[in-house]
Every structure is written in structure tokens, then in C-alpha cells.
Amino acid sequence: MRINPYNNVKYQWAVYVVFFIFLACIPTIVGDDVFLLNQLSTYGVYGILALSLSLCWGFGGILNLGQGIAFGLGSYGMAMTMQLQSQDILEDRIPPFMLNNAVETLPAIWEPFWNAGAGISLALIVPTLFCLIFGGLMFWGRVSGPFFAIMTLAMLSAFYTIFIDLQYLTNGVNGITPPMALEVGPYLVDPYSSVSFWVVFVALLLCTVVAKLITQSKFGLIVQAQKNDPERTRFLGYNVALYETIIYAFSGFIAAIAGCCFAMLTQYVSPGQFDVGFSISMVIWVAIGGRASLLWGMLGAFMVQGAQSYLGDQFLSTWLLILGFFFILVVRFLPGGLAGLVEVILGYFSSNSSGTKGSNSEPKRVD
Amino acid sequence: MLASIVNPLILGISIGSILLISALGLAVIYGAAGVINMAHGEFIMLGAYSTYTLQSTMGMPFLLCIPCAFFIVGIIGFVIERNLICYLYNRPLDTLLATWGVSLVLMQSSRLIFGSDVKYIAMPEFLSTNLELGILNFSTFRLFLIAVALILLFITWFIFYRTRLGIKIRAVTQNKEMAASFGINAAQVYSITFAFGAGLAGAAGAMFGALSIVLPTMGMHYVVEAFLMVVTGGGSILGTVFASTLAGEIQSIFAFIFNDTMARGLLFILIVVLLRFRPQGLLSTGSGRR
Structure with missing residues (x-):
């Protein structure tokens, strides 16, 4: 019996290489249209988000409806850094929106963000730390499955309210609009140039490679084991809560990277990043693409977001309706998403070509 | 002085009654059928819209709209259960996702x-x-909400513990296969339970629409809090009642000391910490299903 080529690790890496070579060609194809390039870079950010979610949910079995928390915290950290970069540490200390809120001195929580390095580190560390603590509390209490999903959702809406409420720190509903692009040392990362595209590209590439390596490591094997049967994994002597917390926190870290890139690209953050609807759409990307596959999760994000911007204009009012129906259909009939469909088709062709039509034993899933 | 202490306590009961009204249908559906119904908020929204429609087109009096909203949303819930949820009972995470899709569709429609x-x-x-009343001062609508919460609770209790249907529901909840082998049609029981839970959400919607405003997105606000109550209570109806009352009081007291947003945040942190030490919820005998 031949194994389904879908599960061949070498083929998988080859597909990833092709995928990234294609992405690397985008600036040449797009040419001078910097606005389109900026939009495509934003899709790259959605790709990173989808990757983080499929690592956590598809691979680790932890459905996280609050991925927007890490994303939002990351993007706020980045925006605060960028805001302070446009100001002077001695003379012009306080951002304009704070002056409008009658804040006299810069709040202490903003102080570390004067230094770009410290600011960006914080933008990545704070969400990860949050995931470690929250995930730790939940997983050691053996809250899992649908209940964990609900808790993340509740947490997300708590963040949404708090960020609106802390007007003097976050400018409430209006959000923070840094007037200048991010400066890294002497370089300016102009969001409307190919530089920012490459930043996002490298981030996506690194995250994908690390995530893919994790899925193939021994650590990844145990994570998968606890997804399939936590009780049995526990009896084998593994600390399931530890593995759950680590994979959840790592996924949060990747989402925070996405958040940083997002703030850099759009020069704008708002509580909208914590919006429940946005975190819902992340789950929809990954579900439609295929939760078990990192690559298909990303492709799902590109497809859904792309369709939303290009079909959205014509079907503006019915778009959510179509998306909702499609999502229901995928959940009902195609739990593996489009990736599952591809797997079945490839399996059909490979068993046909090798002449083992009779064997219907399913190959074990690697990815 | 006395009034400033007693009023938050009464407000707490009022908040608790709102939490209970919104969580009751969810607790019924989760407790009996084990379905995590993310479309619950949209059922509330549909209840509010059906009340609005009945009132503005036919001039139906408000009190009559509540049972009508119950039946309209109950029927919608029944149709959804028959066509989608009933295929997903052995996949709890997928029911969550599918009902989420349903909520998107309902909201946009x-x-x-x-x-x-x-x-x-x-x-x-x-x-x-x-x-x-002397030093105390409260709106009659809030008293009315408390009364409705008690009435809905009584109806639920009556159906579950004093009717043949209730016996069937409890039998299927305890052991589906065993109940089925005694001739109970489990699929039918699930459908009716789901419809009943949806109906309760519809009645809740009629109340909440009158309490604040009617918007297509109004459901999202209630569903998260309702879920927290069910999870904190441990999934049973009694637990939900207990959790709602307690949460209402705590929130009201915190809001009295700090402010409204802080109160919600603190309450939420409290629930997270509680779940760390009692993952089975406040009132739960067994290890529960999680």
C-alpha cells in the first residue's frame, strides 16, 4: 500500500518552498502599486494569525476564540512604540490624545516604550506572558475543550471593554494613530513600500518554519497525543497541562508578532483588534482552509480575506451571510476544510495509480 | 446611609435576574443536550425583533408578546436543530462552531x-x-424582570420535574442509550429540549429589547455573560441560578465601590480563579463533562 502523498513530509516541505517562492515574487508582479502591496502585506499578517491559530487549534486541539487578545496586545505595544518615536523624550513628552484627555504626565506604563527595542520586546513578551498565566490557570484546572474556548471569548470581550474604558491610556474607541512610520535604527520602515512587505514576508517565513519544525518534533508528537487523548497521555506520565500551556503561549507569541506587523503596516490600532468578530473570522479562515494543516490555514486566510475585499464590494450586505453559510457547510460536511478535500483527492489518485484500489485503510495523519 | 447599602444589594438581585433570564435557555440546552449553543445571543436578538414586529405591525400588547416571542424563536430553534445540530451531537467542538456560523447567518439576515x-x-x-418605598427607590421594570425570571424558572422546573416530558428529558440526559432502550425517542427529546431552550432565549429577548435597545448585534453582549454563568454554575439549572444571583450581587457591590467596567473585569478575574480551583463549577456533584 502506498502512503498518501499528502502525508509525505518531503512533499510537504516542497509545497512550502513553492508557496514561499511564489510569495517572494509578489513585489515583482505588483510593481509600483504600493497600495496594493500594502494590502497584500496585510494579508500576510492575516496569514501569520491563521498560522498561529492552526498551530493552537488544529495541531494542539485547543480551540482559542480569543486569539485577538495576543494580537491586540502586540499591536498596541507596537503602536505605542511608534507613537513615542514621533515625539521627543525631553520637550514633547505626552502624545496629543493624552493632552486632550487632560493627562499631565506620561503614564508610567508608557515609559519603557521610549526605547524602540524595549517597546517591541514588550509588545511580544506581554502577550506571551499573558497566555502563559491565563493558559496555566485554565489548563492546570483542567478546563479544556469548549469551556476553554468560552473562557477565551469572555477574556477577549473583557479586554475589549477595558481598552475602551482606559481612555487616558489607549485613547478609547479612537485608538492610537502614530503619525510616523516605524524607525529601526537609521532605517524607516515605510508601510507603503516593498521594505514592509519583506518584513512581513520574513516574519511569516520564520514563523512557518519554526511552527512546522515544532509539529515534527518530539514535543509536537506529545502535543498531538494530548489532542487525541489527554487522559491516556496523562497516564503515560506526561504533564498535559504543561504541553497545552506551552503550545497556547507559543501560538500567542506568533499572534503578537502578527500584531506588531499589523500596527507597523496600518499605523493605526483600535479596540477593533479585540473585536469578537475579528477573532471569529480567524477561526473561520482556519476552519475553511483546513485546521490540521498550517499551510491551508494560511491559504484559508488569503482566500476569505481576498474574497471579502474583492467580492465584498458587490455583495457587501450579503457577504457575511454567504460566509456564515459556507462556514456551516464546512463544519457539517467537511471538518478537515479544503485541506481535507485535497487529502482525499490525492489519496484517491495515489491509490489508483499504484493499483491498490482495494485497500481502504486510511494512512495515519502526519501533518 | 442605609439606602446606599441596600440599594446596591437590590440592584444586585436585579442584575442577577437579567443574567439568569439570559442564561436559563443556555443552561437547559447545555444541561440536557450537551450542546454549546453559540447562537443563543442571536436567539435573544430574534426574540427582541419578533416582539418589535408584533408590536409595531399588529399593535400587540407587550405582555402578550413575551409568550409569542417564546413560540416564534422556539420554532426557529426547532428547525435549526432538526437540520443542523442533530448531526453534530457527538462532536461538541463542532457544534460550537456550527452554531457560531448560525449566529453569523441570523445576525446578518x-x-x-x-x-x-x-x-x-x-x-x-x-x-x-x-x-x-420609604428610603428605597427602584424602577418597576426591574421588579418585573425579577418576577419574570422567577416565572421562567418555575416553568422550567415544572416541565423538568412534574411532566412526562421532563422525565424523558432527564432520562436521556443521564443515559441516552439506556433511555432509548426503554422506548424513549432520544432524537425527539433533544429537538424539543433545544426548541424549549431557544424559546426561553426568545422570551429573554422580548424583555431585553424593552430593557435597552434592539439591534442585530445585541446578542453578542448577552451570550458571553450567559455562558460564564452556566460554566460557573457547573452546567445545571440550579447552579446557573446560584451563579447568576451571586455574580449579580458581586458585580453590583464592585460597581458600588469602583465603577461599572472595573466591576465586570474583577468579576471575570474572580471566575477565572474560581475555575482554577473548582473546574466543575460551583454546584456540581460529579466530575462533569469537560
Whole structure:
């Protein structure tokens, strides 16, 4: 019996290489249209988000409806850094929106963000730390499955309210609009140039490679084991809560990277990043693409977001309706998403070509 | 002085009754069928819109709208259960996702039908007054909400513990296969339970529409809090009652000391910490299903 080529690790890496070579060609194809390039870079950010979610949910079995928390915290950290970069540490200390809120001195929580390095580190560390603590509390209490999903959702809406409420720190509903692009040392990362595209590209590439390596490591094997049967994994002597917390926190870290890139690209953050609807759409990307596959999760994000911007204009009012129906259909009939469909088709062709039509034993899933 | 202490306590009961009304249908559906129904908030929204429609087109009195909303949303829930949920009972995470899809569809359809502008439900006059008892002062509508919460609770209790249907529901909840082998049609019981839970959400929607405003997105606000109550309570109806009352009081006291947003945040942190030490919820005998 031949194994389904879908599960061949070498083929998988080859597909990833092709995928990234294609992405690397985008600036040449797009040419001078910097606005389109900026939009495509934003899709790259959605790709990173989808990757983080499929690592956590598809691979680790932890459905996280609050991925927007890490994303939002990351993007706020980045925006605060960028805001302070446009100001002077001695003379012009306080951002304009704070002056409008009658804040006299810069709040202490903003102080570390004067230094770009410290600011960006914080933008990545704070969400990860949050995931470690929250995930730790939940997983050691053996809250899992649908209940964990609900808790993340509740947490997300708590963040949404708090960020609106802390007007003097976050400018409430209006959000923070840094007037200048991010400066890294002497370089300016102009969001409307190919530089920012490459930043996002490298981030996506690194995250994908690390995530893919994790899925193939021994650590990844145990994570998968606890997804399939936590009780049995526990009896084998593994600390399931530890593995759950680590994979959840790592996924949060990747989402925070996405958040940083997002703030850099759009020069704008708002509580909208914590919006429940946005975190819902992340789950929809990954579900439609295929939760078990990192690559298909990303492709799902590109497809859904792309369709939303290009079909959205014509079907503006019915778009959510179509998306909702499609999502229901995928959940009902195609739990593996489009990736599952591809797997079945490839399996059909490979068993046909090798002449083992009779064997219907399913190959074990690697990815 | 006394009033400033007693009023938050009464407000707490009022908040608790709102939490209970919104969580009751969810607790019924989760407790009996084990379904995590993310479309619950949209069932509430549908209840509010059906009340609005009945009131504005037919001039139906508000009190009559509540049972009508119950039946309309109950029927919608029944149809959804028959066509989607009943295929997913052995996949709990997928029911969560599928009902989420349902919530998207319902939200967007009602936006297409009713528009996204704010609608209001008119209340009868005797409910929009303030009642003053010596030093105490509270709105009659909030008292009415407490009464409705008790009535809905009584109806639920009556159906579950005093009717043949209730016996069937409890039998299927305890052991589906065993119940089925005694001739109970489990699929039918699930459908009816789901419809009943949806109906309770519809009645809740009629109340909440009158309490605040009617919007296609109003459900999202209630569903998260309702879920927290069910999870904190441990999934049973009694637990939900207990959790709602307690949470209402705590929130009201925190809001009295700090402010409203802080109160919600603190309450939430409290629930997270509680779940760390009692993952089975406040009131739960067994290890529960999680």
C-alpha cells in the first residue's frame, strides 16, 4: 500500500518552498502599486494569525476564540512604540490624545516604550506572558475543550471593554494613530513600500518554519497525543497541562508578532483588534482552509480575506451571510476544510495509480 | 446611609435576574443536550425583533408578546436543530462552531430584513414608573424582570420535574442509550429540549429589547455573560441560578465601590480563579463533562 502523498513530509516541505517562492515574487508582479502591496502585506499578517491559530487549534486541539487578545496586545505595544518615536523624550513628552484627555504626565506604563527595542520586546513578551498565566490557570484546572474556548471569548470581550474604558491610556474607541512610520535604527520602515512587505514576508517565513519544525518534533508528537487523548497521555506520565500551556503561549507569541506587523503596516490600532468578530473570522479562515494543516490555514486566510475585499464590494450586505453559510457547510460536511478535500483527492489518485484500489485503510495523519 | 447599602444589594438581585433570564435557555440546552449553543445571543436578538414586529405591525400588547416571542424563536430553534445540530451531537467542538456560523447567518439576515438602525420596544405604562418605598427607590421594570425570571424558572422546573416530558428529558440526559432502550425517542427529546431552550432565549429577548435597545448585534453582549454563568454554575439549572444571583450581587457591590467596567473585569478575574480551583463549577456533584 502506498502512503498518501499528502502525508509525505518531503512533499510537504516542497509545497512550502513553492508557496514561499511564489510569495517572494509578489513585489515583482505588483510593481509600483504600493497600495496594493500594502494590502497584500496585510494579508500576510492575516496569514501569520491563521498560522498561529492552526498551530493552537488544529495541531494542539485547543480551540482559542480569543486569539485577538495576543494580537491586540502586540499591536498596541507596537503602536505605542511608534507613537513615542514621533515625539521627543525631553520637550514633547505626552502624545496629543493624552493632552486632550487632560493627562499631565506620561503614564508610567508608557515609559519603557521610549526605547524602540524595549517597546517591541514588550509588545511580544506581554502577550506571551499573558497566555502563559491565563493558559496555566485554565489548563492546570483542567478546563479544556469548549469551556476553554468560552473562557477565551469572555477574556477577549473583557479586554475589549477595558481598552475602551482606559481612555487616558489607549485613547478609547479612537485608538492610537502614530503619525510616523516605524524607525529601526537609521532605517524607516515605510508601510507603503516593498521594505514592509519583506518584513512581513520574513516574519511569516520564520514563523512557518519554526511552527512546522515544532509539529515534527518530539514535543509536537506529545502535543498531538494530548489532542487525541489527554487522559491516556496523562497516564503515560506526561504533564498535559504543561504541553497545552506551552503550545497556547507559543501560538500567542506568533499572534503578537502578527500584531506588531499589523500596527507597523496600518499605523493605526483600535479596540477593533479585540473585536469578537475579528477573532471569529480567524477561526473561520482556519476552519475553511483546513485546521490540521498550517499551510491551508494560511491559504484559508488569503482566500476569505481576498474574497471579502474583492467580492465584498458587490455583495457587501450579503457577504457575511454567504460566509456564515459556507462556514456551516464546512463544519457539517467537511471538518478537515479544503485541506481535507485535497487529502482525499490525492489519496484517491495515489491509490489508483499504484493499483491498490482495494485497500481502504486510511494512512495515519502526519501533518 | 442605609439606602446606599441596600440599594446596591437590590440592584444586585436585579442584575442577577437579567443574567439568569439570559442564561436559563443556555443552561437547559447545555444541561440536557450537551450542546454549546453559540447562537443563543442571536436567539435573544430574534426574540427582541419578533416582539418589535408584533408590536409595531399588529399593535400587540407587550405582555402578550413575551409568550409569542417564546413560540416564534422556539420554532426557529426547532428547525435549526432538526437540520443542523442533530448531526453534530457527538462532536461538541463542532457544534460550537456550527452554531457560531448560525449566529453569523441570523445576525446578518436580521440586518438585511430590519436594517441596522436602532429599534425600540414600547413598554406598558405601569412598567415604566419608579416605585418608592420609604428610603428605597427602584424602577418597576426591574421588579418585573425579577418576577419574570422567577416565572421562567418555575416553568422550567415544572416541565423538568412534574411532566412526562421532563422525565424523558432527564432520562436521556443521564443515559441516552439506556433511555432509548426503554422506548424513549432520544432524537425527539433533544429537538424539543433545544426548541424549549431557544424559546426561553426568545422570551429573554422580548424583555431585553424593552430593557435597552434592539439591534442585530445585541446578542453578542448577552451570550458571553450567559455562558460564564452556566460554566460557573457547573452546567445545571440550579447552579446557573446560584451563579447568576451571586455574580449579580458581586458585580453590583464592585460597581458600588469602583465603577461599572472595573466591576465586570474583577468579576471575570474572580471566575477565572474560581475555575482554577473548582473546574466543575460551583454546584456540581460529579466530575462533569469537560
